[in-house]
Amino acid sequence: MHWLETKIPPPLVLLLAGAGASAIARFLPTLSFVLPLRTAIAIALAIAGVMLNLIPKLAFGRARTTINPLKPSATTTLVTTGIYRHSRNPMYLGQCLILLGWVLYLHNAAALLVLPAYVLYITRFQILPEERHLSIRFPEAFDALCRQARRWL
Numbered sequence: 001m002h003w004l005e006t007k008i009p010p011p012l013v014l015l016l017a018g019a020g021a022s023a024i025a026r027f028l029p030t031l032s033f034v035l036p037l038r039t040a041i042a043i044a045l046a047i048a049g050v051m052l053n054l055i056p057k058l059a060f061g062r063a064r065t066t067i068n069p070l071k072p073s074a075t076t077t078l079v080t081t082g083i084y085r086h087s088r089n090p091m092y093l094g095q096c097l098i099l100l101g102w103v104l105y106l107h108n109a110a111a112l113l114v115l116p117a118y119v120l121y122i123t124r125f126q127i128l129p130e131e132r133h134l135s136i137r138f139p140e141a142f143d144a145l146c147r148q149a150r151r152w153l
Helices: 010-027 038-063 090-106 110-137 139-148
Strands: none
Touching: 010 090, 010 110, 038 090, 090 110, 110 139
16 A cells, blocks of 8 residues: 555546646647647547546446545445446546547647556556455455456546
């Protein structure tokens, strides 16, 4: 275990990553690229990302379990239906799409480095600790979910 595990709310990590991408784009303007329809693409990705955050939250509400990512031990039900048949972490995937939309809107190649940094951070300090709790609380069901759905895509 590490002291950072499940300590920083993932939306805050997303905002920090977006701010980092903005700073990179500002300080390395020579790495800009042309992207036709960048605003439309960015908006479409952001909408998809928001949907991937809202749909799972509705499923959690129907299952009467927590959506608080800082307290994975408070989970009362393992949601395995709907979008969870395809991804074990659709909310984090949605945040990644929002971040991708922002980075493409910034149209800066160096800012793209924020994406793998976000994925690595969220995987290490959020997803893996959540998975540890779920595997202990719901061993058979979580094992079946892992066989059915990938961590991200």
